[in-house]
Amino acid sequence: MNDSTSKDETQSWFEKRGNVRTLIGVLIVACIGLAVADLFYENDHAHFPIEKSFAFQAWFGFVVFVVIVFLGVALRPIIKRSEDYYDR
Amino acid sequence: MIDSLKHLPPGFIMMLGALLLPMLGRRLSAAAALVLSLLSLGLFCAMPAGEFGQLELFGNQLNLVRIDRLSFIFGLIFHLAAVIASIYALHVQDTKQHIAAMIYAGGAIAAACAGDFVTLFVFWELTALSSVVLVWATGTERSYRSGMRYLIVQVLSGVLLLSGALLQLNETGSLAFVHLAGDATSVLELSTGAKLILLAFGIKAAFPLLHNWLQDAYPEATATGTVFLSAFTTKLAIYSLARGFAGVEELIYIGCAMTLFPIVFAVIENDLRRVLAYSLNNQLGFMVVGIGIGTPLAINGAAVHAFCHIIYKALLFMSMGAVLHRVGTTKATELGGLHKSMPWTTGFCLIGAGSISGFPLLSGFISKSMIITAAGQEHLFWVWIVLLIASAGVMEHSGIKIPFFAFFAHDSGKRVKEAPLNMLIAMGLAAAMCIGLGIFYPLLYSLLPTEPMAMHHGHEEPYKPYTAAHVITMLQLLMFAVLAFVVLMTTKLYPSEVRATNLDTDWFYRKPLPWVLGSIGAAIGWFDKKVRAEFIDCGKSFIGRLADGFxxxxxxxxxxxxxxxxxxxxxxxxxxxxxxxx
Known part of the structure; x- marks a missing residue:
């Protein structure tokens, strides 16, 4: 546990704003590419009709992620207690 | 030599060797534990398949050792986990932890190869008793109490197992650990003994409402202890469920619930090791769903997922253990920016995170997709949807939250040393296995209980994880989940981490139960005091009268x-x- 809490002035690659923007840009391009890729292959392993609809798992992944996070936000006020709740 | 050793439970070298560790002293015991794990692994691989170690106990046939394809794959992964975790713990100079870890790992291996319920019960309880030492080894009041709760739950599971086994003996005249469900597809059709045994397995597999010992105790163990804990107890339960209750329909729904509720708790949990414990619970859900579906492909899926899961979950716990070792905490609120000082740990953690999320070319992809396909093949639409939701949930807490808040996010300003070399080697090994299993998956598939076959246009063919549809749809799900995270972060809608205790089912036995028991105790105390005072008064007046006469x-x-x-x-x-x- 030999940590020093002095802030390091040098920023790493991941902390430079430009690089973060590039990463997000790459992500967006990748996502568009993955959605479009649906047009170029035949899903002959599909078990359900919805699997054959355009970019189903793409929008599903996005929506589910947001819903899960918001459910967490809604759950927090109900179950949140102070950190020493059980020690008191 | 194998001919005589095959009658002893696999893992016995670790259990017996553990008892000799105190003689080696603090420095050597860690290395000796690693040697024991490797020896045991070598011996296990040389074991022939079959049933050995037949004994008679009160006229009942016991079968200490049963090696078949199902027990072999679990025995093998338990050994590999023990080797990796022993390397990870090489720097630990606390002999009692090494003794406990070796007895625990050896006991789990022996239990997975047990052919009857009495042998299973003995090693089932041995894993409980030895593993609690890893929780207590933290040495705080908090870990002591948590360990006590853990022990009570684990021993209760063992008692239920034994009671169920005795009822089973009464009903069937046999103690053999076979498929208990028989032709039954519902819990209601099971015998009372089988129901009790299912409940015992369910406690260890962290079924919903029976789960909270896991999130309670695992994050309280030592940095190295949690790595051992994450591998054995719950997967032993998964093995036992697969052996005894494959095809019991309720398991599908129990599994679905297990994959869902922990992901919401994981979003708001601050302690990253506790997030991993919720994540573990979610992963067990996938396996339980597979066992419930019960088709050969689904059982294979559960087994292969358990195998891959043990490695990447150990890797994630190791990366958080390294953070705990260097920084002293795994609370997200205290961390951030550690990629600058712990680059290797960060890299290994990212491989574990990618693996658990199911990115192609990593181990989680070739295992999770098998269970999802098995659900699709049985046309279980809602189960299939739940598994997709759960996959996005895994991406949220294990794929993004763990690496992001520990190693990136806002810089906490903490500058620490990289993890010790032995920790890095253990993490490197696990990371290499995550990648290796993802690419050379046929090697792992060849060890499965049966060859995984999938239906394709009405005929069976070997299951292939890498089809265009599998890879693209999985990547769509995962990358759009990442995109959602980026959107929520940039719009500041993603909840910030806060220091807090989040209530779960343990609240019931940590708050109201002690209060109720305390009140009952107080009432009994009051009554007892009154009655005794009354007796003393009567006695006094009687003695007073006697004294008057005599x-x-x-x-x-x-x-x-x-x-x-x-x-x-x-x-x-x-x-x-x-x-x-x-």
Whole structure:
């Protein structure tokens, strides 16, 4: 546990704003590419009709992620207690 | 030599060797533990398949060792986990932790190869008793209490297992650990003994509402102890469920619930090791769903997922253990920016995170997709949807939250050393296995209980994880989940981490139960005090009356004057005379 809490002035690659923007840009391009890729292959392993609809798992992944996070936000006020709740 | 050793439970070298560790001293015991794990692994691989170690106990046939394809794959991964975790713990100079870890790992291996319920029960309880030492080894009041709760739950599971086994013996006349469900597809059709055994397995597999010992105890163990804990107990339960209850329909729904509720708790949990414990619970859900579906592909899926899961979950716990070792905490609120000082740990953690999320070319992809396909093949639409939701959930807490808040996010300003070399080697090994299993998956598939076959256009063919549809749809799900995270972060809608305790089912036995028990105790105490006071009062007044009679001034106890004595003696003689002559 030999940590020093002095802030390091040098920023790493991941902390430079430009690089973060590039990463997000790459992500967006990748996502568009993955959605479009649906047009170029035949899903002959599909078990359900919805699997054959355009970019189903793409929008599903996005929506589910947001819903899960918001459910967490809604759950927090109900179950949140102070950190020493059980020690008191 | 194998001919005689095959009758001993696999893992016995680790269990017996553990007892010799104290003689080696603090420095050598860690290395000796690694040697024991490697020896045991070598011996296990040389074991022939079959049933050995037959004993008779009170006229009942016991079968100490059963090696078949299902027990072999679990025995193998338990050994590999023990080797990796032993390397990870090489720097630990606390002999008791090494002893506990070796007995724990050896016990889990022996339990997975047990052919009857009595042998299973013995090693089932041994894993409980040895593993709690890893929780207590933290040495805090908090870990002591948590370990106590853990122990009570684990021992209870063992007691249920034994009770169920005895009922089973009564009903069927056999103690053999076979497929208990038989032709039954519902819990309701099971015998009472089988139900109790299912409940015992369910506690260890962290079924919903029976789960909270896991999130309670695992994050309280030592940095190295949690790595051991994450591998054995719950997967032993998964093995036992697959052996005894494959095809029981309720398991599908129980599994679905297990994949869902932990992901919401994981979003708001601050302690990243506790997030991993919720994540573990979610992963077990996938396996339980597979066992519930019960088709050969689904059982294979559960087994292969358990195999891959043990490695990447250990890797994630190791990366967080390294953070705990260097920084002293795994609370997200205290961390951030550690990629600058722990680049290797960051890289290994990212591989574990990618693996658990199911990115192609990593191990989670080739295992999770098998269970999802098995659900699709049985046309279980809602189960399939739940598994997709759960996959996005895994991406949220294990894929993004763990690496992001520990190693990136806002810089906490903490500058620490990279993890010790032995930790890095262990993480490197696990990371290499995550990648290796993702690419050379046929090697792992060849070890499965049966060859995984999938239906394709009405005929069966070997299951292939890498089809265009599988890869693209999985990547769509994962990358759009990442995109959602980026959107929520940039719009500041993603909840910030806060220091807090989040309630879960443990609240019931940590708050109201002690209060109720305390009140009952107080009531009994009050009643007891009253009754005793009453008795003492009665006794006192009785003794008081006696004292009045027999005291020195009492009628019976006092001394009499001589003339009175002479008078009464004369009186008595006179009366005697009168009676004699009358």
């Amino acid at each position: 005291g020195e001034k009492g009628l019976m106890g006092g001394t009499w004057a001589t003339n009175a004595m002479a008078f009464w003696a004369a009186m008595l003689l006179g009366i005697f005379l009168l009676i004699y002559y009358s």
